[in-house]
Amino acid sequence: MTIRVVVADDQTLVRTGLCGIVDTAPDLTVVGEAATGVQAAELARRERPDVVLMDIQMPDMDGLEATRLITAGSPGSSDVRVLMLTTFDLDEYVYGALRGGASGFLLKDTPPLELLAAIRVIAGGDALLAPGITRRLIKEFAARPATSSLPGPGVLAVITKREREVLMLVAEGLSNSEIAERLHIGPGTAKSHVGHLLTKLDARDRVQLVILAYRTGLVTAT
Incomplete structure (x- = not known):
């Protein structure tokens, strides 16, 4: 089966590059692009992709809030999984992404093959987190109120x-x-x-x- 992907990033060049990487894989296809969190949430509801590649910092609505909307069970998007992408390897973003219901977290400098592999495992529901996000970080998150x-x-x-x-x-x-x-x-x-x-x-x-x-x-x- 083809894995359907929505790419959400406010930077046109980054978004275009991500779409190009996804479309190189025969088992993946881009079904929509979003430049804001609002657009990402709407695309997730309308297109019902398997995975949304979600930037964290976007105008109108950031990726964390968009992820919460998508994973909260809103009509048409409750089965959509979110893979967060960011240039910032900061704990607060990881915590926010996990608490918002994201299924994974990767830095934007992740090699293309690793990104494609992450999309596949997230789509299959068998993903945990990127190698750079350690078990220590998960433990700290879980211990936070x-x-x-x-x-x-x-x-x-x-x-x-x-x-x-x-x-x-x-x-x-x-x-x-x-x-x-x-x-x-x-x-x-x-x-x-x-x-x-x-x-x-x-x-x-x-x-x-x-x-x-x-x-x-x-x-x-x-």
Whole structure:
């Protein structure tokens, strides 16, 4: 299947360059371009792409707010995943992107092949974060107070003992194949467990599973 992508960046040259990179891949296609956060949110609603490449700093509405609108379940865009792109490797942007519901975070100087790979894994719901965004950063984010109360461990009552083990390994940043090796199960079984976790815990992707694992106290920062 072709992965449908919207590119949102207020700089024309950057946006054109990103579109060109995406269109070099036979399994990816650009279905829309946006120069503002408002346009990005509207395109996500109208085109329902698989992934939005979202710049953070844009006029009218920044990428963080646009991401919140897209991932909040607005009509037609609730299944759209957002990959944040920025020139700034600053913690506050990462925190804002994660809290806004982004599924990934990359710097704009990421090599083209890595960008294309990130789009594919985000579209498949199997992405965590870019290599430059470490587990330490995730732990710090998860430990920060949120605007709403933290979920209690009771939310995990719906998952099985094995699923709890898988969730802990997801929180360590392990891939499905690494989880399978650690638990001595097949890769397909590991993938099924992760899928069950996403469904039972109403999580969009692995990023939200990691955050939930820390915020419920299942795993703790060390």
